[in-house]
Amino acid sequence: MRDRYDPQVLVYRKGKTQETVDCLAGFDLVVAVMAVGIVVRMICPALADKWTGTTVVAVDSSLRSAVPVVGGHHGGNDLALHLFEKLGAYPAITTATDAAGRPSLEGAAAVLGARIVNRSSSKDVNLAFLREEVPVVRLTGPKVVLVDEGVAILKSKGGVIVGIGARRGVEATEVVEAVRLAMASVGRGIDEIRAIATGEIKRDEAGICEAAEMLGRPVIYLDGKVLNAQSPMTASRASSLGLVGVAEPAALALSERLIMPKRAYGRVTVALGE
Missing domain, CATH: 3.40.50.11220 (Rossmann fold)
Known part of the structure; x- marks a missing residue:
């Protein structure tokens, strides 16, 4: 800003x-x-x-x-x-959501780099954000989807989603360096990152949040149901936590395809989606 x-x-x-x-x-x-x-x-x-x-x-x-x-x-x-x-x-x-420290549909669209297709849904969705966590679900086609007025439809504008997994206590500098190396490995720049995505279980991991601030990008925390709905390419130790993974599923949940399967950079795991 x-x-x-x-x-x-x-x-x-x-x-x-x-x-x-x-x-x-x-x-x-x-x-x-x-x-x-x-x-x-x-x-x-x-x-x-x-x-x-x-x-x-x-x-x-x-x-x-x-x-x-x-x-x-x-x-x-x-x-x-x-x-x-x-x-x-x-x-x-x-504005009600901001005054209450809650997310909003418009804010979610901005974070995801997307436009709101059915603007009439904003009232219902923002009221829901005031009461609870509203799930973000990505559908890939071809599909025919029947929704009611309370479902917001977002159309992606493109950009790289960086899926992050990390060991407990990871430092922000470790995360930033891992992201830089991952993006460089696929010939992409930091300015092409749309958002950082990780699991809800990482919400209290200060290193990830601070790294996102250093990179100037938002963090999106995805719950277990969203992560487990994905089909990652590689197995993950997160299975012990009841998850199919963190980095790859997080990247897949908000993108159309993986452009880099998960790679470990020290205590940080990175996957890239687009």
Whole structure:
């Protein structure tokens, strides 16, 4: 997030409704340095739906608070956090899932590098995220799948999924080096990684989480049912834990195919999927 924004100036002149609508349409993200009430009156004529509207964050003139007014799940919350990092402005995030520290459909799609096909499912899925863990299941075709309105369908945009398995107490530097070596072995760069995937049993492994932060990529934790639904190419010692594996199944669960079966790099096991 830290180098993502290229600031430009949008000047608001009271009473120029169409001018405001036209100006907002030319931006993806807008920081409005004014009271939230003024911002609401300013943008009302430009509001359509949350999927197509411009994301607007209001910041008070003293730069004490950053309030995502519209588009919280579409860049507004991240922008508010960015302003907190750079200016110290308190990020007044009010979207339910974020306020509760829970995942969201939009966030999951971003992590997976995917687009949401049936946007109408977002309400039901985000409500479910507030109550429980919502499983991520990957289906490969050809198939005909019948779903109800509460099932979100995501279409992958591509990228490498790095499946990780590791011994207890592994260091972040070990994980990062293993990932770099694995990616180099298939002629791919770190910038091509979409996400790090591992088993839910590794959620408390600080080395994996810290390595993902160092690489600038999210970690997706998959439960045992998802891992065991895969067909890994090689046997795993994770069978003693009731799992068919960790690194390969994790990579397979979020990709179409393995581009590198699991390899051991010291205390870290890596598999790559695409």
